[in-house]
Amino acid sequence: MENTTASPAMPAEETGAAPDFRVKMKTRNVNVHYAEKHALRDVSLDIGEREVTALIGPSGCGKSTFLRCLNRMNDTIDICRVTGVLELDGQDIYDAGVDVVQLRASIGMVFQKPNPFPKSIFDNVAYGPRVHGLFSNKSDLEEVVVQSLRKAGLFDEVKDRLGDPGTSLSGGQQQRLCIARAIAVGPEVILMDEPCSSLDPIATARIEELIDELRQNFTIVIVTHSMQQAARVSQKTAFFHLGDLIEQGETPQIFTNPRHEKTQGYITGRFG
Amino acid sequence: MSYGTILAVLLVLTVVGFYLGRGRARAVAAAGRTRLHSLPGFYGAHVAIWIALPALVLFVFWIAFQSAIVEGIVWNGLPDKVSVLGETRQKEALAPEQKRLLIDNIVNYATGDIVSGEITALVKQGAARFLRLQALSAWIMAAAMAILAAIGLLVTYRSISPAMRARNRVERAVLILLMVASTVAILTTVGIVLSLLFEAMAFFTKISPVDFLFGLEWSPQTAIREDQVGASGAFGAIPVFAGTMLITVIAMIVAVPVGLFAAIYLSEYASRRLRATVKPVLEVLAGIPTVVYGFFAALTVAPMIRDAGAAIGLSVASESALAAGLIMGIMIIPFVSSLSDDIINAVPQSLRDGSYGLGATRSETIRQVVLPAALPGIVGAVLLAVSRAIGETMIVVMAAGLSAKLTVNPFDAVTTVTVQIVTNLTGDPEFDSPKTLSAFALGLVLFLVTLCLNVIALRVVQKYREKYD
Numbered sequence: 001m002e003n004t005t006a007s008p009a010m011p012a013e014e015t016g017a018a019p020d021f022r023v024k025m026k027t028r029n030v031n032v033h034y035a036e037k038h039a040l041r042d043v044s045l046d047i048g049e050r051e052v053t054a055l056i057g058p059s060g061c062g063k064s065t066f067l068r069c070l071n072r073m074n075d076t077i078d079i080c081r082v083t084g085v086l087e088l089d090g091q092d093i094y095d096a097g098v099d100v101v102q103l104r105a106s107i108g109m110v111f112q113k114p115n116p117f118p119k120s121i122f123d124n125v126a127y128g129p130r131v132h133g134l135f136s137n138k139s140d141l142e143e144v145v146v147q148s149l150r151k152a153g154l155f156d157e158v159k160d161r162l163g164d165p166g167t168s169l170s171g172g173q174q175q176r177l178c179i180a181r182a183i184a185v186g187p188e189v190i191l192m193d194e195p196c197s198s199l200d201p202i203a204t205a206r207i208e209e210l211i212d213e214l215r216q217n218f219t220i221v222i223v224t225h226s227m228q229q230a231a232r233v234s235q236k237t238a239f240f241h242l243g244d245l246i247e248q249g250e251t252p253q254i255f256t257n258p259r260h261e262k263t264q265g266y267i268t269g270r271f272g
Numbered sequence: 273m274s275y276g277t278i279l280a281v282l283l284v285l286t287v288v289g290f291y292l293g294r295g296r297a298r299a300v301a302a303a304g305r306t307r308l309h310s311l312p313g314f315y316g317a318h319v320a321i322w323i324a325l326p327a328l329v330l331f332v333f334w335i336a337f338q339s340a341i342v343e344g345i346v347w348n349g350l351p352d353k354v355s356v357l358g359e360t361r362q363k364e365a366l367a368p369e370q371k372r373l374l375i376d377n378i379v380n381y382a383t384g385d386i387v388s389g390e391i392t393a394l395v396k397q398g399a400a401r402f403l404r405l406q407a408l409s410a411w412i413m414a415a416a417m418a419i420l421a422a423i424g425l426l427v428t429y430r431s432i433s434p435a436m437r438a439r440n441r442v443e444r445a446v447l448i449l450l451m452v453a454s455t456v457a458i459l460t461t462v463g464i465v466l467s468l469l470f471e472a473m474a475f476f477t478k479i480s481p482v483d484f485l486f487g488l489e490w491s492p493q494t495a496i497r498e499d500q501v502g503a504s505g506a507f508g509a510i511p512v513f514a515g516t517m518l519i520t521v522i523a524m525i526v527a528v529p530v531g532l533f534a535a536i537y538l539s540e541y542a543s544r545r546l547r548a549t550v551k552p553v554l555e556v557l558a559g560i561p562t563v564v565y566g567f568f569a570a571l572t573v574a575p576m577i578r579d580a581g582a583a584i585g586l587s588v589a590s591e592s593a594l595a596a597g598l599i600m601g602i603m604i605i606p607f608v609s610s611l612s613d614d615i616i617n618a619v620p621q622s623l624r625d626g627s628y629g630l631g632a633t634r635s636e637t638i639r640q641v642v643l644p645a646a647l648p649g650i651v652g653a654v655l656l657a658v659s660r661a662i663g664e665t666m667i668v669v670m671a672a673g674l675s676a677k678l679t680v681n682p683f684d685a686v687t688t689v690t691v692q693i694v695t696n697l698t699g700d701p702e703f704d705s706p707k708t709l710s711a712f713a714l715g716l717v718l719f720l721v722t723l724c725l726n727v728i729a730l731r732v733v734q735k736y737r738e739k740y741d
Contacts, residue, residue: 076628078543101631109629115622118645127640128630178626185630 024049024189024219025070030084032065032074039065043084043245045238047189052211052220054234054251056227058266061240063223067191070221071107072100088189105132108182112194114174116166116181121158124166124177125149128185144184151217152180153210172203176210183218190214192222196229208233227267231255239263278331278414282421286324289425293319296432310439318438321445322424327417334413342405343375346398354394378402468719471712478706479507484713486510490676490687492696492707507710509717511676515593515686519668520661522597522682523604527661528654530601531608538609539616540638551613558606566670569599574671581683589673589685596671597682600664604657611656615649616642648733655729659722665690689714 025047032040040062047053047070055063065074072093074080086093093103105128116124125145128134135141145162149155154176158169166177175195182190192211196204211220211233224230230237231251238248239262247260258264294316301308308315354363356370366374374395377387382399432438476484487508534554538547574595581588588594619642627637643650673685674695693711701708 071629073625073629076625101633103631104629105631109625111622111625111629113622115620115626117623117626117641127627127632131630131632131636131640181626181630 022049023047024089025221026085026087026090027066027069028085030066030069030082030086032062032069032083033081034077035079039243040069041243043240045245045248047219047221048236049219050215050217051235052215052222052233053236053238054230055221055223055238055240056225056230056266057240057246059225060242062243063238063240064193066240067193067221067223070189070191071104071109073104073109075100105185106187107189107191108185108187110175110178110182110190110192110195113198114171114178116169116174116177119166120163121149121166121169121177122162125180125184128181132185134186148180148184149177151183151214152176153206153213154180170203172199172206175199175203175207179207179210179214183214187218189219189221192220194223194225197225204229227255239266241266275331275335275410278410278417282324282327282331282417285421285425286320289323289421289429290316290320292316292425293429293432296429297438300432301434304434306434308434309437310442314438314442315432315436317442318445319425319428319432321442322428323421325445326420326424330417330420331413334409334416338406338409338413342402342409343379345405346378346402347371347375349401350394350398355392356389382406465719468712468716471709472716475706475709475713478709479713483507484509484710485717488678490692492692492710505706507706509689509714511678512687512689512692512714513717514678514680515672515676516662516688516690518593518680518682518686519597519600519672519688520658522594523600523661524654524658526598526601527604527608527657531605531657532612532650534605534609535612535616536638536643539613540634540642551610554609555606557602558610560603562603562664562666563670565599565603566667569595569667569671573599577683586683588683591671591673591685592683593672593686594682596668599671600661600667603664603667604661607657607660608653611653612646612650615646615653618649619645648735652729652733655725655732659725662718662722662725663690665694669694689718693718 023046027046028044030040030043031038043062043066045053045066055067057063068074069082069086070093072082074082082094088103088107092098117127119127122145125148126141129141129144135144146155149158154173157173158164158177166174169177175198179190179195196207199207208229211222214220222230222233234251236248237251237254239246239254239258239260241262247254247258247263249259254263255267258267294312297308297312297315301312350363352363353360354366354374355361356366356374361370373388377389377391377395378398379385379402381387381391381395382402387395484507487506488510489506489508490511491506493505538551538554542550570591574590574592577592577595577598578588578590623641623645624637627641632640668688668691672691673687674691675685676687676692677684679686693714696707696711703709
């Protein structure tokens, strides 16, 4: 871990970043194998608390794989093997004593395609609190649901039809419902895997605004294919290419003054 | 000329027609230096279709109607006085059965089958005439088919031009072919229902439908002689249907939980390798002939249950509903598990990911997300399994009893609808006795019940669909 050569792919704290930067999640030398395929090589990246970190890169570069390591979603894939250090608040999340269920409650996830459960809007949001027993009575639960929907900016649109199926909403509303569902569990980190890739520009803008608001309370890691989106919503950006973390840094710096020529090539649209 | 030869010649003609049409299309295109509307192969196919189809349709209708026509001509050619079973009578004075017998004898003699009674000169003469007529009919048919094929070839061959839309016409022909295929399935169902209906009507002229549907006693032995004992002839179907229901319920109690849990394990928990071995093994169960299940139930399971019952002081019949139901349930397990497994697998992975991402465990995810999403399909699968259990015959014939008893005690012997149909129809049944005809009435009601079940299954599936999609 004590790699002190100032390569551009080293975490910000070790390259001397802003002083108010507090690390929420720390990863060192993360390697991921899918059976024989080496999908991610020696990735070391710090995720700052209460800021948005964007993971960018061409398809198949490993950014989604890395995201799924952060809440151990890769555990559900038999052939996937993860090595290296991944910490949340200094705690190793791959430690044998860690309860994956608790971990995922504190690191929520929003997926590429909106995936509301085949339940009512209310039950969708109440799912997490019910599973974790986060309320003592019915009005408590209602409060949690309403607050979560509010934070996700969806409450005003659905307050009269909380009993309708979640699948009856539009794509953008469904995605905000999924965000509300993640918030309802009370996570500290929210992982978003291309949350806008199946949405139209207006719904996308709405989600991006929401991400900016959520930054007040949550640490957010977002995988995106849209460089404009990364530039608009994130404070830190990490560029992945073919399983390697090529460059990471402040978003303005990555987009205006990339140090690495591959980053330069990608953000100017020469490949990817 | 045998039918095989005729069809073979037609096939050759069709192939030749295809190449002729294709060649002609190419030649036309080359001569006119124009682009054809369709690829040359479509012109060939168009010619081939018009050679084969009309001739084939003629063939089918000819085969269907020729025997009746030939028999009619043979009958009219017989002398006025005929003898049947040693009795000589005026031809017009014969009863329909006697007429049928005479014709059957002639046809059987002609085809080398068994003839009942004496082979008279009359039969020989009729048979010779029958053979002549049949050969003639085959020649006429072959000629007519040849003419149709030739017309088809000529007309389509000459119509080949760059502007002709052969591709669209072939497409239409394919469409019609597909429609005919689906119509055949539907018409067969209609035919089956009608044949059931007519025989059931014959039964209901002897026994009132009210007695049949609501009667509480089933004892289909009818008296042959006046003084016969033990032949009451009661046709109340309730106990029979109750027996079917009892065995079906027992079977479903076994099959639904076991099948469903097996499906959940296989689709959600089992590793890929385990699943690849276990699933085919489970499906082997579905490949066991039901008759094998039947004697397993009758010879192994039923005595075991009886002895176990005796050990704890219960009186269990040797042909208990429990044994038949248990084995039937085991037979249906692969049915339920295989269908449910497919349905559970069809639930999108994104829903599971969503649930895991919120920190739900596997069983929470299955209970609260996967199963609700799969429920309509599972209900459909279970209802299909129920109609399968109701219609199942071999196991109950061997393992369930024959006496119709109105009971809900699984240790009693009961009988089922299918068992009664089999016992009343096997052997050498007389088709004017209510005992034989009752099989058709039972079959009709059974058919209606399974039909209703299937309709309900479809409805349930649709209703949940509306709710979830």
